[in-house]
Amino acid sequence: MADAEGEFVEYVSARLPSLHRTAFLMCGDAHLADDVVQQTITALYVNWRRVSRVDNVDAYVHRMLVHKLVDEKRLSWAKVRLFGSVPEPSRTPVTPHDEVAERDSVVSALARLSRGQRTVLVLRFLCDLSLAETAAAMGCSEGNVKAQTARALAAVRQVLDVAEMSGRSTR
CATH class of the missing domain: 1.10.10.10 (Winged helix-like DNA-binding domain superfamily/Winged helix DNA-binding domain)
Known part of the structure; x- marks a missing residue:
């Protein structure tokens, strides 16, 4: 179990920035991207033993990410809103690059x-x-x-x- 958990941590640590970037570009909202990536990683952890044996783990994880985003969009009407109004979509932080x-x-x-x-x-x-x-x-x-x-x-x-x-x- 510790070996599988170590493989999971290693995989997620290496892919996390890419997963965040992919999710953000697919949905356009940094907070939603964070939620979708977290849901994907959680599902990946639960199914890691099975997923780690597939031929292309990255493709499988991308498919999971797409499904989690679709689920998030489809079920967004059922979520509780704690704000009086919907906040403006967040923007990515500005960096000093050209x-x-x-x-x-x-x-x-x-x-x-x-x-x-x-x-x-x-x-x-x-x-x-x-x-x-x-x-x-x-x-x-x-x-x-x-x-x-x-x-x-x-x-x-x-x-x-x-x-x-x-x-x-x-x-």
């Missing part, structure tokens, strides 16, 4: 996409999953992933000023 404006525009563009399109882009391009792995994680066909990717990229290109982005990258 890429902040570019990152913010990409995050803003992702936020305008549907949940499916945002998830496809995050899994394909941030998590670097293959077409088949993305389809498996989302529980849909590869054709659906291709279509969602094409529509999402077109929407992102429309939102982002492509000429401005390419002008910045040549500096």
Whole structure:
């Protein structure tokens, strides 16, 4: 048991920043991303012995993350709200890097996409999953992933000023 627990801790410690980034880019809310990652890690802990034996643990965990996010969105109406009004969505902390404006525009563009399109882009391009792995994680066909990717990229290109982005990258 201690050996399995050590493997779990090692796996989660190595993947936690990536899981947070993935969840945030999929949902656009840092607090919701924290909740979804915590739920995913909890479910992973409960099922670690079984999950650790699968061929691709990362793909399995990404699928768990997507399912937890869908569950969170689907069941959000049933949650108790302790505020008089819904708080404004949180923004990521501003850092002194030159890429902040570019990152913010990409995050803003992702936020305008549907949940499916945002998830496809995050899994394909941030998590670097293959077409088949993305389809498996989302529980849909590869054709659906291709279509969602094409529509999402077109929407992102429309939102982002492509000429401005390419002008910045040549500096």
